[in-house]
Amino acid sequence: MSGNIEGPPVEDVLGALADPTRRQILDRLAGSGEATATTLTAEMSVSRQAVVQHLAILEAAGLVKGYRIGRERRFIVVPRRLTETARWMDRLAAQWDGRLAAIKRIAEQAHQAGLESPGRQKENEQPETDRS
Amino acid sequence: MSGNIEGPPVEDVLGALADPTRRQILDRLAGSGEATATTLTAEMSVSRQAVVQHLAILEAAGLVKGYRIGRERRFIVVPRRLTETARWMDRLAAQWDGRLAAIKRIAEQAHQAGLESPGRQKENEQPETDRS
DNA sequence: GGGATGTGCAATCATTTACTTGCGCGTCAC
DNA sequence: GTGACGCGCAAGTAAATGATTGCACATCCC
Numbered sequence: 001m002s003g004n005i006e007g008p009p010v011e012d013v014l015g016a017l018a019d020p021t022r023r024q025i026l027d028r029l030a031g032s033g034e035a036t037a038t039t040l041t042a043e044m045s046v047s048r049q050a051v052v053q054h055l056a057i058l059e060a061a062g063l064v065k066g067y068r069i070g071r072e073r074r075f076i077v078v079p080r081r082l083t084e085t086a087r088w089m090d091r092l093a094a095q096w097d098g099r100l101a102a103i104k105r106i107a108e109q110a111h112q113a114g115l116e117s118p119g120r121q122k123e124n125e126q127p128e129t130d131r132s
Numbered sequence: 133m134s135g136n137i138e139g140p141p142v143e144d145v146l147g148a149l150a151d152p153t154r155r156q157i158l159d160r161l162a163g164s165g166e167a168t169a170t171t172l173t174a175e176m177s178v179s180r181q182a183v184v185q186h187l188a189i190l191e192a193a194g195l196v197k198g199y200r201i202g203r204e205r206r207f208i209v210v211p212r213r214l215t216e217t218a219r220w221m222d223r224l225a226a227q228w229d230g231r232l233a234a235i236k237r238i239a240e241q242a243h244q245a246g247l248e249s250p251g252r253q254k255e256n257e258q259p260e261t262d263r264s
Numbered sequence: 265g266g267g268a269t270g271t272g273c274a275a276t277c278a279t280t281t282a283c284t285t286g287c288g289c290g291t292c293a294c
Numbered sequence: 295g296t297g298a299c300g301c302g303c304a305a306g307t308a309a310a311t312g313a314t315t316g317c318a319c320a321t322c323c324c
Contacts, residue, residue, distance in 0.1 A: 011152070014146060014149045014150045015150045017146045017150075018146045018147045018149075018150035019311090019312080020143070021312075021313095030224075030227060030228050030231050031231070033231055033232070033234070033235035033238075034235065036270080036271090037270090037271080038269090038270060046312085046313065046314090047313065048270095048271090049272095049313075049314070049315080050312065050313050050314075052271085052272080053311095053312080053313080054312085068271095070270090070321065071269075071271070071320060071321035072269090072270060072271075072321090073270085076232065076235070077228045077231070077232070078228075079225040079226075079228040079229050079232070082221055082228065083221075083222065083225045085221060086218045086219075086221035086222040086225060087218075089215075089218035089221065090215065090218040092162075092214060093211040093214040093215045093218060094211075095162060096209045096210075096211040097211050099162050099163070099165055100208065100209070100211070102165070103166065106165075151281090153282080153283095168300080168301090169301080170299090170301080178282085178283065178284090179284060179285080180300090181283075181284070181302090182283050182284075184302080185281095185282080186282085202291065202292070202300095203290065203291040203292065203299075203301070204291090204300060204301075205302095
């Protein structure tokens, strides 16, 4: 049940989305459909090189895709990984929910047992699952 | 249409999930239902204080909740924000999809027009939003 | 060809961030 | 009470990261 941190794809997406400037870039990109690092720079408050580096990270994460036209390199957003990550999060949340429900039941049972010796917590009632 | 970066809640969640150690903590926490910083440290390769700091960030992001029992401070996972962020991502992905579809249509029209003057791109067909 | 425009590479800088160590204090058990 | 256990605060360190500047190279337009 435990140990599904998930690999590189989700990891990279989360890392990429964590930065405000990159989210801003994505937002502008999605707004204009396609753009180059230079045109994006015009509507932002950082240098072109900063935008270029961010775009590289975004492309490595699979959130955008770049292609050459003439002498310019245009980028478009790619929704795929975003959808995947959203699903991953949803599954994780569902897993947490299930786990919480189980714990709640155990806690209520422990509470029942605790009523027999009032004023003191009987914490060791719960096996602590395990660890390793 | 543009400008929905979304505020603090999503921002904090993304930032919190971006770190591998924090995801590991969340995973262990979800596995054991509840745990303290000390018990978590036992199954990880960082110091207790590191875990404490991570838990503070996770709690600020609303991903976990801590409460005192006796002299110990236990934590449980809270799925709420995770679900919200997943939905946010899904909406964003859908928005991207819609935008891509629109651009594709425009591009095809531009391609049609481009057939009349072969060998040269008619790029200025798209208003380019603007650029200061 | 020649100037303008757009790109890519590389080094540098400053801030942030993850992690550590040390210590004082509250809480439980005997 | 005394000792053990767990927690919290604080300062400090080292690495990652966001951002900058400078310059060389390629491409477009006249």
